[in-house]
Amino acid sequence: MPLVKCPHCGKEAEFTGNEFRPFCSERCKLLDFGAWADEEYSLPSESRSMTDEEIDQIEKAQAGKKEE
Numbered sequence: 001m002p003l004v005k006c007p008h009c010g011k012e013a014e015f016t017g018n019e020f021r022p023f024c025s026e027r028c029k030l031l032d033f034g035a036w037a038d039e040e041y042s043l044p045s046e047s048r049s050m051t052d053e054e055i056d057q058i059e060k061a062q063a064g065k066k067e068e
């Protein structure tokens with residue numbers, strides 16, 4: 001039986017007939033995907049929308065420039 005090392009926990013699991021491969025179990029598959037997804041969501045602020053305060057500051061800065 002070919003064995004494959006689970007990328008999440010490192011445990012060797014059967015490759016053949018393993019519907020969760022390359023993970024050893026559904027748990028590892030979900031946990032690993034969850035960790036990956038979390039990382040994706042915690043990516044920096046650039047894509048998040050600005051707060052009213054930030055928009056206000058930008059507007060003030062732009063207004064100030066126009067007056068000069």
Ligand SMILES: [Zn+2]
Nearest residue numbers: 006009024028
């Ligand atoms: Zn595992």
